[in-house]
Amino acid sequence: MNSKTTEKDIVIDIQKIKNDFPILKRQIRDNKLVYLDSGASTQKPIEVINAHTEYFNQINSNIHRGLHTLAEEATNAYEKTRTHIAKFIGGVKTCEVIFTSGTTESINMVAYTWGEANISEGDEIVLTDMEHHANLVPWVMLAKRKNAIIKRIPITDDGRLDLDDIDSIITEKTKLVAVTHMSNVLGTLNPIKQLAEIAHKNGALILADGAQSAPHMPVDVLDMDVDFFAFSAHKMLGPTGVGVLYGKENILEKMPPFNMGGEMISEVSFDRITWAELPHKFEAGTPNIAGVVTFDTALTYLENIGMENIHAYETKLTAYTIDKLLQIDGLKIQGPNNSINRGGAISFTDKNLHPHDISTFLDSKGIAIRAGHHCAQTLMKRMGTIATARASLYIYNDEADIDALYDALIAMRKYFGHE
């Protein structure tokens, strides 16, 4: 998982990239915006913003139905994104790429279709102690409905998965392993390929939550051999309301549909309804066409920089950030204290200050971070904290942004009397 790209290979024109994002020119209370909340949602480059406008100016129409020019063009543009994603995640079949409203819906889709059909009383679902609620609540509720059992892979104090007892956690009773590819709180990158091998050896499937990984590094679902992979467009320069569920064709084929309605059927009578072919079986109703079409431009933008490049650049900036934060007395990084197998979601706590006070103070300096439990209350408990402050990086951040964060944190301690 560690990038092989060496430092000298990193080719990122950070000034050009910063200029591509109009919002980064905004002033927040006399300060230039420093956006360090990309783990929540990323900003959009001008190309993506223009593509969205262009869609409505030129081809807006419903897809897969009309026989007119606009409908055909809209359908083609929509399907072009699907083809693009299939290539982006490692060269899968287009029928294996399902559009959803986001990672959350992708995971719920699996829980309510595959889960309902395949999980029975006493079956075991394996999660980890670092899951986002999106990859936790659907499984806990499924387990409740089915009298199934939730097991958890624990984490070490520095925020890595503790695989010492993995053979007693993933067993022949396991039906599914649902694990995040990268923790939204700790930044930890998990060994999905290794876990997939263990899951499959035991006859279980594996779902990886890629919401935080797909935007930041090359993803190859075939190499990892995951059965399901979920991610969101808005965390990778695309619009909100668009997500992807990748699933292996033979598994998707056997899954019942999720939403019922138009587009997902083949033939309908009051006696008998047959389902449409993949992937349309899972795409009932009119989807977020403008969003999906625009997502194509976001993917192209990322590919033009190169996912290897992005990963290498962010790894370096993550190391710089960790180094800077650790220079501040009383500040603790919640998660790995180094940049090995780790992404740029960097959570920290201050021994004296609540994360909400940190966030409010930083906002007064124009710095946007996230504070709270990050939809990971069980993880907060495990880390022995109630909430964290989180700076999360992306391609438009640089060392100057981190220096601004550092300076503001020093000023904050003075302000609250904790020098």
Next chain:
Amino acid sequence: MSENLDDMYREIILDHYKAPRGKKPLEDKNVTSDGHNPSCGDELRMELKVDNKNNIADVHVNCKGCAISVASGSMLAEFIKGKSLEEVKAISEQIKKMLKGEESTITEDIGDLDSLKGVRQFPVRIKCALLAWVTLIEGVDKFEGNGTDSSSTTSTE
């Protein structure tokens, strides 16, 4: 420093945050009330000693949370000591209204509590300032319900 920030973190608020009043747990109490805001993780424990004339003889507030929730709890502890339950309920409702930006009919001098007004500019933080007050209301309600030691957990979310 921006004006807004100093509006919320006024001197008085920072003073209460840095040295919260009512820190000492009560040895003799007849109300215990717990408040919790899950999304912030703020936790507040309140103990009251209500005397036989239904006045608050003593109060203890222990808040693990942000500067606003700690300061609000501290101001509460300072303000309600010696007041009757009726007075306390009335002022709590007024503070709630003040924080929510509704018209309040406060005529008396509420002292430090007035500084909580600045929190209104930060809508997501209003629930932090409210925590101590809803915990108090809950505690008083429980006390009046059964007249003995009571425990409850409440939230402003």
